[in-house]
Amino acid sequence: VVSKIEITDSKYKKLIDSLPKEERFPVGLRKYQGFWQFQNGIPGVLAMKEDFNPRPNDVIVSSFPKSGTTWLKALTFTIMHRDKYTFSNHPLLKLSPHDCVPFIELHYALRDKQYLETLPSPRVLGTHVPYSLLSDNTKISTCPIIHICRDPKDVIVSFWHMFTKFDGLMESLSFEQMYELFCEGRVHIGPVWDHVLEYYTKSLISPKKILILKYEEMLKDPTNGVMRIANFIGCPFSEEEMKSCLVEKIAEFCSFNKLRNFDIKQNEGNLKSYYYRKGIVGDWQNYMTPEMANKLDEVTKEKLCDFTF
Ligand code: A3P
DSSP states (O other): OGGGOOOOOHHHHHHHHTSOEESSSSSOEEEETTEEEEGGGHHHHHHHHHHOOOOTTOEEEEEOTTSSHHHHHHHHHHHHTTTTOOTTSOGGGTSOHHHHSOBHHHHHHTTOTHHHHHSOSSOEEEEOSOGGGSOHHHHHSSOOEEEEEOOHHHHHHHHHHHHTTSTTTTTTOOHHHHHHHHHTTOSTTOOHHHHHHHHHHHHHHOTTTEEEEEHHHHHHOHHHHHHHHHHHTTOOOOHHHHHTTHHHHHHHHTSHHHHHHSOOOOSSSOOHHHHOSOOOSOGGGGTOOHHHHHHHHHHHHHHHTTOOO
16 A cells, blocks of 8 residues: 555655665665665655654554564454454454554555544554654653564565565565565565564563564464463453453454454455465475575574574
8 A cells, every 4th residue: 555655745755765765676665764665655654753642542563564463453452342342243353453453654654644533542553663763752652562573584475475466566576586685674664673673672671661572472372472462451351351261262263264264344455365374483494495594594693682583
């Protein structure tokens, strides 16, 4: 969606024209304050940075693309609104998690920030924006941020599959070409390591503000993930809820096979296959040579030091 937005504001156009450009990525990328992104999305990110003021009871979910955003949105929304919806009348049966939990920067990019204001509290909102580019109001507010991250090797594979499906725009990009660009950080929202590091570092300083979840850990023990999210956002499960196995039921309701098979009525073609592909750990082994994997692991180790996936 963002790649197709026109930049009409001359103030932004001038700035964007002055930024470094990546020509090899088929959708125009520019580097703004350390991160490459779709140039057409930059006005939305800048407007959000200047203007977005969260409500104190908002919850923000953040991620690098293809790290489990859709899953985290579904889980957080379901946990937060568990008193409001039963599993049989749940919005996720009909709507995508991206409709229930909108991306803040997307609505700024579409010049439709008012939409966010129409949502009732408590809102769950999503973002791919790096921590350093969030608004000051977001950083100082008490609203919690949950960040999900994933082994970059699996992120690349998922990323390549999604982006090569974009209207055939990137069909010409081989996996090897995507790998090179990814390693150089020259992909939408890249470099992935800097993105994770910003949220991780901040979570060490402010553990009540930012919770880091790892896709791999969530997959291994989803019920623990559900409990951690609920505790972090200040709505822990009661004894009664635990006895009725609500934690397990939410984990199951938001599991890959369930979400994928709900009747999702998208307004933009069939996005289902973009957001639900395999949902496993280690698919990189089917795409990378051991040398490619080692090189990437080395970069991850060098950039993230003690942080492992
Ligand atoms: P794969 O392409 O490796 O299958 P994002 O939501 O950030 O775009 O991430 C998409 C990735 O998360 C895809 O990975 C997708 O299959 C996976 N995913 C989506 N829903 C999931 C779920 N409920 N449980 C586990 N993985 C899920």
